[in-house]
Amino acid sequence: MTERDAEATAPCTDAARARLVTAYEACELADLARTAVPIGEHELNPDGTPRAPGAVLADAARVLAAAQRFLEAAVVFERVGGADWQLVGDVLDVSPRTARVRFAMSEAAFREELLPSEGTGSGGAAGEASSLRAHMVREPLETALDLDDWVLRHEDGDSDLGTAPVSGGLVQRDPRRRTGKPS
Template structure:
């Protein structure tokens, strides 16, 4: 990464980076779920039974896991964007304590990603999320392309439907309420 890339990357708010992670998780979830729509030839035997019992169920479990990651990323985005636990609890019709127990670790992990050194995040998924949080432009560009490929023509998304919404730090007041809630 060049020095100019580093300056650009550092100029995005934590909330913009959290929103990018949420967008990525939505993309992953969508791709996994979309794979279930076509019914392929030979997926069903002539007698209506399935040739490989359990196969689709294992794939469905991957969709559920992706939905959980998406749900968690949404809660982290809300927190990083300034929502307190009570607001999140109210949105989910549960107590603030319940959502704190459910999502505090995910929020802490995200904040750690933003503050840790490049090589210190373990595991493939951890490295990927660190990359998304630290290098938003490249990921946002890929997501721009994905959205435009999947656009059904119902709305005018423009040419930068993801990257165009990332908020640079210089557009955020220095004494924002979100910064005081951390």
């Protein structure tokens, strides 16, 4: 294996993995928000009232929940990157203690996802979401390539993002450090 091959297969840094989860959550948020823009041909009654009361509200609640997941992922990324609770609190205009209470469990869950899998999984929607996030953390390149495709499909043409707008920015661990070789 050449040094270049080793670099290509080296696992991403924890911060790069956290940023990838943030990118995924942003993608999900954007897709949910985008679906709320069109007004379906048969969505409204002739008087302009909704044919399916509560449907738009339910869409808005899903967007809000996705925005919360995006915020949590962003906080985890900043924390894994070295930010202290003071910085997080300052940015969110809350006390450091409030920031820690609100987001420490999200950070702990992410750090747990970095650990080797024990093969135990939980069922239900929460288990599926956790399983997906764990997959993103353990297989970052696959997720990054999927996000590359998403970004390129949604590009407006007003920026030159290149062919790897997500995967190209991921920082990988130095493979020599993992094997104990001096850097």
